Amino acid sequence: MHEVAPSGINHPRRRAVLCALVQDYIRTREPVSSKALVSGYQLNVSSATVRNDLAALEDAGYIYQPHTSGGRVPTERGYREFVNQISQVRYLSGAQRRAIQTFLTEPLGVEEVLQRTAQLLARLTHHAAVVQYPSITRQALRHIEIVQLSPTRLLLVIISEAGDVTQRTLDLPAPIAAEDVQNLRVALNASLSGLEPSHFAEQASDLGRDLSAAARPAADSIITELSTTLEPVYQEKLLVAGISNLARAGNELSSGLSEIIEALEEHAALLRLFKESAAPGHVHVSIGSENHDQALAEVSVVASAYGSGQSGPHLGVIGPKRMDYPAAMSAVRTVASYLTKSLEI
Structure with missing residues (x-):
């Protein structure tokens, strides 16, 4: 989108x-x-x-x-x-889609799937391609304890399936009774234990029916805090393919080609960009100075997240500002969708 x-x-x-x-x-x-x-x-x-x-x-x-x-x-x-002004992302041809599906649906390990994805994006777009590694671990909720500090303030003790313990202080939008706090603790553990943040929303509507009207705003605030705390941490590591495509861009990148390649190899500038990029299903385009890094001032970056999380991991392409944007956006969006299905994340 x-x-x-x-x-x-x-x-x-x-x-x-x-x-x-x-x-x-x-x-x-x-x-x-x-x-x-x-x-x-x-x-x-x-x-x-x-x-x-x-x-x-x-x-x-x-x-x-x-x-x-x-x-x-x-x-x-x-x-x-x-x-x-691009009103919709161009669709890839049937042949291109079949090639992507064949390329990414064979039973392979994660490392090889990511390598194939980077190579595929580079071939489809004729630009350099980058793919961020997915999360190190999935973060599911094991248990939550709720301690009432005041009518409008709670202490959350969040325990993940991996055994990590996190404490969060939460200010509520409205006062809540002690009885409602106890009911919240029971209802949240019954509904959300064993689930990852991506599945919390599915349970939220059912959860609301079991709570008083006064407790529902607190439940929404707690679920938001749980989702933020348990959001997967993505590895700050990228796979890069198609660097030779940058050299073929002609005089457009000749003055800064070495700096661009260095930025791709060091990863830091791209990872900063990815943190600003779009959620899964959306495509983010940054052009030249919008990249906020001198090494990337002569290129455009087209990126999207993949997976079920709201903040990554990401993949994208890097090329000259004279880029076929509709084609690059289409390739990035489609490959991200197939990669999500391939890895089932």
């Missing part, structure tokens, strides 16, 4: 001209002229009108002219506007 962001361009025709220019530049790698836009895209306006629109887009910082007598190319802001 990809949500369309509000446009920074109020003029629909100029948005269409910009999107056509970005698509043409991605395809040809050459600055785009007004003549190429009029002849190659159904804009239904004259070349003079397109020239005026290009001048306005240039003044607004969406495109620029590398050479005085040549065409225009997108700026970072232009790419961002283009990505924001």
Whole structure:
């Protein structure tokens, strides 16, 4: 899923001209002229009108002219506007989907599945690909003790199936009686013991029917705290494939290629990006300076989480800003979905 962001361009025709220019530049790698836009895209306006629109887009910082007598190319802001206007992620072909399914559904160990996933993403997109290792352990709830400190404050003692003990102080939205606290403890242990956070929501509605109206807001707050405490911890380790694809990007990355490769090998910058990225089923795109790391200032990163958790692990692709964003977003989303099914996490 990809949500369309509000446009920074109020003029629909100029948005269409910009999107056509970005698509043409991605395809040809050459600055785009007004003549190429009029002849190659159904804009239904004259070349003079397109020239005026290009001048306005240039003044607004969406495109620029590398050479005085040549065409225009997108700026970072232009790419961002283009990505924001992608109304839906392109679907992969049937052949591509079958290849992914075959590649990832053979009975393999986790390490080999992750290696295959990185290689597959690199082949599908012709960019570098990264896959984060899944959690070290699954965190299920063994038991919870609840101590009432005041009518609006509880002490939670959370014990995981692995034997880890965590204490949390919780401020409630409304006062709660001692009897309701006892009922909460019994109901939560009966409903949630042995379950991972991803399954808590399924039990929440049934749990509410067994509690008083005063206890239900407290139950919601406790379940939220349990989910946060028991959320799996993901390994800060990445598998990387397709680094040679970056070298094929031409002059676009030549000045910073060594820094980009170093960032991929060190993992820290990408792991920071992944923490800001989208939940499973959604695709996150960061472009150039949005990556908040000088080593990644010349690339775009398309990423998504996989698995049933809400915060990772992640996978994605890294390539030049002149990237086929719809294709990359589609590949990342689809591969993440198949990887989730393959690992059953």
